[in-house]
Amino acid sequence: MNAPRRLAVLIFALALGACSPQKAEPLKAKAPAGPPPxxxxxxxxxxxxxxxxxPPGPQHLPGIDRVVSSAELNDPAHPVDWTPDRHPAPPAVVGHRRPGGPAPCAECHFYNGVGFVGAADLAGLPAGYITQQLAEFRSGRRVSSQRANRPDTEEMIAVAKGLTEAEAAQAAAYYASLxxxxxxxxxxxxxAPAARANHWGWQELIPDAPPQPLNGGVVEVAEDWPRMLLRDPRTGVVAYVPRGAIARGEALVRTGGPAAQPCASCHGAxxxxxxGVPPLAGRSPAYLVRMLWDIKSGARSGPAVAQMLVPVSDLTPAQIIDIAAYLGSRTP
Ligand code: HEC
Ligand code: HEC
Incomplete structure (x- = not known):
C-alpha cells in the first residue's frame, strides 16, 4: 500500500472509531465473509x-374438514389458516396485512410457528429473544453472509422494518406461547435426492432426477412440497446428512468442540x-448451519450474539454440519 493510500485508510478507520453508536447505524469494518464451498x-x-x-381450483388437505377456494389461497393479505381451532387466536399482524404493512408472519412461519422450508421455526422461542431479533433485523446487525443472493433473509428484514413496536411485541408473545x-x-x-435452488434461495427437489452423492453436504427439502406450498401446518422438512454426522455432532455439542464451551451450558441442559437463549433441539439443520456461519462471519453481530463468538470461532465447516445434523435430530 502506498503512503497516501495508507493515510486515507487510517483517516477512515479513525472516522469509523469516532462514530457514536447512538447517532448512526452500526458500521461494519468489513463485509462478512461469504460461506466456504x-x-x-x-x-x-x-x-x-x-x-x-x-394447483388450480379449490383445495383440501387430508384429515382437515375444510375446502379452500383458489381466491382464498391467492390472497396475499391473509395466508390461509387451515386449523384455527388448534392454536390461540393470533394477533392481526400474524395473519393479516394491514394497508401498507408488512407481509403477515403466518405466510412464512405458519400459524403454529413451524417454519416454511427455508424460514426459521418460531414456536416456543423466548418472547424476549424474538423481539430482540426483530430489532436486529431492523438495525442491520442481522443480515445474511451472502446478502445479495438471499431473498428470504431480505424479506424478513423488510418485514421487521415494517412492524410497529406494538405489532412486534404481539407477534413475539403469540409465537412464544405456542x-x-x-x-x-x-x-x-x-x-440423496437431487436438489436445486428455487426462487427464494432454498433447496427443492428436481423432479425425476437420479439421486446424487451427498459429498459431505446436506440436502434439506420439504417433506411433501405440495402440502408445504399449501401451508399444511402438520408438514415439515427432511434433511439428508452425511453418514456419522449425528454421532460426531453429539460429541461436539457435549464437549463444546474446539472452544470447549458445551452448548448446553447456555442453551439449557x-x-x-x-x-434470552433460543432452543436448538429439533430445528432445521439448514437454518442452523446458516446461523452458525452467519454468526462466525459477523453477518449476525451485536451484544447478545457476542456470547456465541467463542463457541463458533474454531468450528470447521464439517463440524458445523455435524452439529446441525445432531441438533436437528433431537426432539424439540
Ligand atoms: C416472507 C417470509 C417471511 C415473513 C412474512 C416473516 N418472516 Fe420471519 N423469517 C423469514 C426467514 C426466511 C427467516 C430466516 C432468515 C435467515 O435464514 O437469515 C426468518 C427468521 C425470523 C426470526 C429469527 C428466528 C431465530 O431463531 O432467530 C424471527 C424472530 C422472525 N423471523 C419473526 C417473524 C415475525 C414475528 C414475522 C411477522 C411479523 C415474520 N417473521 C414474518 C421469513 C419471513
Ligand atoms: C456462552 C453462552 C453460549 C454458548 C456456550 C453457546 N451459545 Fe449459542 N447462543 C447464545 C446466545 C445468547 C444466543 C442468542 C444470540 C442473540 O440473541 O442474537 C445464541 C444463539 C445461537 C444460535 C442461533 C439460533 C437462532 O435461533 O437463530 C445457534 C445456532 C447457536 N447459538 C448454536 C450454538 C451451538 C451449536 C453451541 C455449542 C457449540 C452454542 N450455541 C454455544 C449463547 C451461547
Missing amino acids: ALAWAYPDAPEAPLPDY PRRPFVRVVETDV DLKGRE
Missing part, C-alpha cells in the same frame, strides 16, 4: 425462477433454550 449448499444462489403456482413440535426428519445417507 463446503457450506454453499445452505445458501443456494436464487435463480430468477418463476414463483410456484398453487408449543414446540417436531417438524424435522434427519436421514444419514451417502446419496436439554438444548431447549432458556430466557
